Amino acid sequence: MNTKGFIFDLDGVIVDTAKYHYLAWKKLANHLGFEFTETHNELFKGVSRKRCLEILLDIGSVNATKEQFDTWMVEKNIDYLKYIEKMDASEILPDVPKILEFLKKNKLPIALGSASKNAQPILEKVGLLHYFDAIVDGNNVTKAKPDPEVFLLAAKQLGVKPENCIVFEDAVAGIEAANNANMTSVGIGDAQILNEAKFNFKNFTKIDINFLTRLIHA
Ligand code: B16
Ligand code: MG
Numbered sequence: 001m002n003t004k005g006f007i008f009d010l011d012g013v014i015v016d017t018a019k020y021h022y023l024a025w026k027k028l029a030n031h032l033g034f035e036f037t038e039t040h041n042e043l044f045k046g047v048s049r050k051r052c053l054e055i056l057l058d059i060g061s062v063n064a065t066k067e068q069f070d071t072w073m074v075e076k077n078i079d080y081l082k083y084i085e086k087m088d089a090s091e092i093l094p095d096v097p098k099i100l101e102f103l104k105k106n107k108l109p110i111a112l113g114s115a116s117k118n119a120q121p122i123l124e125k126v127g128l129l130h131y132f133d134a135i136v137d138g139n140n141v142t143k144a145k146p147d148p149e150v151f152l153l154a155a156k157q158l159g160v161k162p163e164n165c166i167v168f169e170d171a172v173a174g175i176e177a178a179n180n181a182n183m184t185s186v187g188i189g190d191a192q193i194l195n196e197a198k199f200n201f202k203n204f205t206k207i208d209i210n211f212l213t214r215l216i217h218a
Helices: 018-031 038-042 049-059 066-085 096-105 119-126 149-158 172-180 209-217
Strands: 005-008 110-113 134-136 165-169 184-188 199-201
Touching (some): 018 038, 038 049, 096 110, 096 209, 134 149, 149 172, 165 172, 172 184
Parallel strands (some): 005 165, 165 184
8 A cells, every 4th residue: 555645725625715815806806997706706716816817807808017917916915815814713614624633643644735825824824734744835836727736746745656646626727737647636516517526525524534544545
């Protein structure tokens, strides 16, 4: 049996920060004179901040100079961080600590693989940082999901071969990235949307210890 490594996405898997991204993007869109809906926000899940702003400006048909673009990126993040500041353990998605605790007890390496540049402060705020042996996020990668870079780097930092890594993801691009990395992809959310995943669960309450044990011993 080879040692397995477990890689978690952040937004939509560990915490639901999409609602805060939404409020911050909506504020910017309204400031620029157009509406930004929750349906639009779906397009932003798992997508880098820069790419989100490009999509947002397309939605509003707004042309920006390089200087305006950079200013709006900063402004959006300042607003987003005001919400993050207030986060605590009550925002952790159901059964995530139970799964992390089980993996830790079994001495299995755990990494974060997220597009967010705010991943570390968020994990600190909700009190989960100590579970992670490696954090790979938007600050460490040059290529966005579905490129496998984020997960390959996480595997490297854990010292586990990619084919022995299991990735939990809520975004289509994230599942593709895990598959492209030759890892076992586990979709968290809508199985029809995440139909490229090897396994699907609505959320962590649906994952039992037997399933994890089978993965560990595969
Ligand atoms: P930041 P994930 C992603 O997190 C979010 O889903 C996405 O909406 C966001 O734009 C991206 O992080 C970048 O976040 O602005 O904090 O750098 O799902 O990859 O954990
Ligand atoms: Mg996500």
